[in-house]
Amino acid sequence: MTDSPRAANLLAQLEHLNEQQLRRLLVEHLTKQKLGLYWEANAIERDAALNADVVLPRLVEEWSHSPSPQPSPTSVRGSRLPSPAGGRGAGGEGEQFTHRNLIIEGDNYDSLRLLRATHAGKIRVIYIDPPYNTGNKDWVYNDHYVGANDRWRHSQWLEFLYRRLTLARDLLTPEGVILVSINDENRARLELLMDEVFPGMRVGSLVWRTKDSTSRTESNLSEVHEHILVYGREGFSFLGSSKSTKKYKNPDNDPRGLWNIDPLTVNADRFERSGFFYPLQNPKTGLWYPCDPDRVWAYASELRIKNIDRIRSGSMEHWIREGKIIFPKLDEERVVTWQSIEELREAIRKGDVPVTPKRKKPLLTEDTPDLGFWVGKPVGFGRPGFKKHWNELNSHVNPVCSWISRANEQHDEDDLHVLISPNAGAGTEAIQEILGSRTFAYPKPPGLIQELLRQATQPNDIVLDFFAGSGTTGQAVLELNAEDASTGSAQVGQRRFILCSSTEANSKEPDKNLCRDVCAERMRRVIQGYGGKAGYTVEQGGEFAYLQLDKVEAADAHFEIDAAHAFQLLALKRLGVIRAASAGAVQRLGRVEDCELLVCNEVTPDTIETLAAWPQRHGAARLAIYSTRPKTLSEQLAARGVEANCYSLMDALLSGQRGSAA
Ligand SMILES: C[S@@+](CC[C@H](N)C(=O)[O-])C[C@H]1O[C@@H](n2cnc3c(N)ncnc32)[C@H](O)[C@@H]1O
Structure with missing residues (x-):
């Protein structure tokens, strides 16, 4: 406990307490602990970035990007966007160019404090990809890499994120959401931290398959996925996609409109819901249908339940009268009448009885109660179903699937909206293509973030990434705006980005400036167009202000x-x-x-x-x-x-x- 200055300091403070005070403190400590995540915030070295100074933005014009000279009309994507509120001359004669996108250089603790003063309640989507705390020199705390064997490794990482996430929380709009990428190893820790900072806001998590190839590990479990944790405010929902009416038809001109056949059974067996297990007869044809003992009928029969009115779902007879039960057509199904119990037993032995549609499980067996009931009656081999009308669906929107697929993956879920992303390698390829070298390790693929934003943003939202690294999120925002324009969407894309990136300068590389040389440079090239790809007009968000931060004591x-x-x-x-x-x-x-x-x-x-x-x-x-x-x-x-x-x-x-x- 004494191996950190903070712990030594605490010890010194405790030395002044008498026995009774120490006992009280101990009782308080033992009784006040709550369920949740614990980290050694008091024992670790204090994060040197934490400060209470006033943070002031300073525009660095030469590192900003304004449309000067204007890109030629042929070199930018075709646009039918209106001019944004701003741009050159918005304030009248002689005014400077107005920037709507921001790149903020510096420790994000300061950037977030500035944003809390300027953007509280204004950010719709925060996406972050923080350092993952792998122990492999991926993360600096107080100017030193936190290694795998650091005694305080996890606590430092949690405290570092806790401070920043707490500031970020105040930035979200009432419909806002924060999406956080994390690897499998640190997911549990981060999720508990998120629960602490964003109580009651957990929406769920997405799983993204990062690579195709496998690699041998000590445990021989090859990790090929990452998580994206989703925490949203009360008004947040993913957009999903409109349900297709493809499966809904109206061959009988039903005045209630399009319909589809739903199963007429529910997931309960005959012992759990005995009143729902009975032979069902089609009143028009007189044919009988046996009930599946493992999945009984969805509705009870009036003939079997006394107080049927109390059953809210309505009786089978009620739904038959309503024309909601679809029986197989007489000329399309097989009908058999067994003349004796021996004949029926012989059919059971041969498996020549009605079966369930998918698993072909026999519906009449030696164990069927009152087997003799089925002798001498016409028995239909088809299955009745429930007529589900399109206009009765709870929602006409498909929810987003928690599994992020890749384009080459097969998926045929009709009732889910499946997100699609390239794998992790596409992030490095994008950097290589834009900047000409792999100057940044492990960037996310723009396609992943674009897909998340496609689902989580409206066309006028502000998107913040306060661990922006190489600026992938900025590129994704511009691509999405252009996509809106090209798909003729009703609302044209005017999303804006705020990217906070550190310089990563350290004692070995004091002049390093990742924010200026990678993040801003990448955005500049993306805006101008690269590798044969068109650039972006100002109306499409093709500009940014580069801000440095000055701090003064209050x-x-x-x-x-x-x-x-x-x-x-x-x-x-x-x-x-x-x-x-x-x-x-x-x-x-x-x-x-x-x-x-x-x-x-x-x-x-x-x-x-x-x-x-x-x-x-x-x-x-x-x-x-x-x-x-x-x-x-x-x-x-x-x-x-x-x-x-x-x-x-x-x-x-x-x-x-x-x-x-x-
Ligand atoms: C995993 S990378 C993010 C990569 C990014 N998603 C991309 O696609 O380029 C994490 C980034 O967080 C940055 N970072 C770490 N601590 C920071 C801090 N206190 N303030 C700002 N950025 C920080 C690192 O420099 C690193 O670039």
């Missing part, structure tokens, strides 16, 4: 936050967009309905003059102004007869970031 915020920080943080917060701040004491953030959003850094006669003329010049009914001196500004504008809501700039910048102490 106490110093008044001195250290500059005009550009203020402008960009507010643009993100109020409009979800970012652009370079322009010069001048009055800056226009944008417009919400008839209200102009402005930042005013200095209150001078000149700025008052500019602001007083603003509503008329820009055709706005109202002004909302963020200022360092909101009271003075409000009074001076009121004196000029201008209606303006003036807010404290500092309060707006700090809101959402207060109380984020680690």
Whole structure:
């Protein structure tokens, strides 16, 4: 316990307690533990990334991607998308390009704190593929790789993820969902952690087959799958797909419309539901049908159950009257009448009796109760069924299947929507093709994420990946937007991406910048078009802002936050967009309905003059102004007869970031 500074610190604190206090602490410890996951959060080395600083975005224009020069019309995918709200010139003459997609460089603990201040409740889908804690140098904690034999390996990983997932939780919309990739070994640990952070939100998990080839292992169990855990807020559901009416017909012109034949039996045996086990007669033809003793009829007979009205499902006779029971056609089935019990026994011996449709199990045997009943009666060899009408189905949507298939896999489930993905190797191939080398290990295939997003997003949603690595999620978002346009979908794709990626700089490679050189570079090439593939127009999301993060202690915020920080943080917060701040004491953030959003850094006669003329010049009914001196500004504008809501700039910048102490 003393081999970590944190543990030593705890020990030092306990030394001051007397015996009674120690006993109380022990009782508390023993009685307060709850069912669930336990990890040694207090004993491990503290995550150096945790901090309570104010996080401020800084736009790095030269690493961002704006449409300059505009791609030629022939080099981009054909588009019939409307212009997004933004783009060049949205704010009027002289304004900078407005970005809607973000790449955020840095530790995602900081990125998530920024997003909690700007995007709380606005993200529809979070997809993450965190380091898997394999022990094979796949993950850095406090600047060192966490190896397989690290005493605190699992606790560090859980604490690391716990801190970040807790921040991410606040970002989801009421219909939002988080999808997390994980390997088989760490799935159980992660799932318990997810239960802790997202209580009551578990939707389920998907299984993705990652490779075709097998490899010999010590246990000789070759791992060829990964999991994707799905946790959604109350309003979330996968889109599924429309059920096909293929199997539904109406050969008898039934006024109730299309129908299909459902089994007339249920999964209960004759001992469990004795009242449902009886010979069934077709009242029109007089033919008799034996009941399957292992799967009795779905409806009881009025002749056998006294208080049939109490049975909510209705009696067999009721459904026959309703025309819902389909008996085999007389001319299409075999009918036999056994004249004596010996003749029937002989037929049973030979197996020449009615059988179940699939497994061909005889329905009359020596054990059939009251076997003599079947002598002298015409017995039908077909099976009656239930007429299920299309308009009675609970849902016309097929649910998503938890098994992710590959395109070459056979699947004939008509009532399930099967997701399809390439295998893991396709991720590396994509990187190789786009960047010309395998510069990033184990990226996910774009097709996998695209398929998940196809099911989990609507065309205007924001998608966040805060372990973005090489940026696969960004590519998947753009591909999906373009797909919407090409398939003529009713709503055109305007999904946006937010990718958070670390630099991966360390003491050996201090200049490494994975975010800039792999993630942003990949997105730039995808947007421009690569390997003969067309690029993306701005309308299709072919742009991004590259943000670095500056951090200041809350106490110093008044001195250290500059005009550009203020402008960009507010643009993100109020409009979800970012652009370079322009010069001048009055800056226009944008417009919400008839209200102009402005930042005013200095209150001078000149700025008052500019602001007083603003509503008329820009055709706005109202002004909302963020200022360092909101009271003075409000009074001076009121004196000029201008209606303006003036807010404290500092309060707006700090809101959402207060109380984020680690
Ligand atoms: C398994 S990879 C994700 C790969 C990604 N899905 C792709 O297809 O490229 C995990 C990524 O998380 C990044 N990472 C680890 N710790 C991080 C942190 N604290 N902040 C941001 N990124 C981090 C690693 O640099 C690595 O690129």
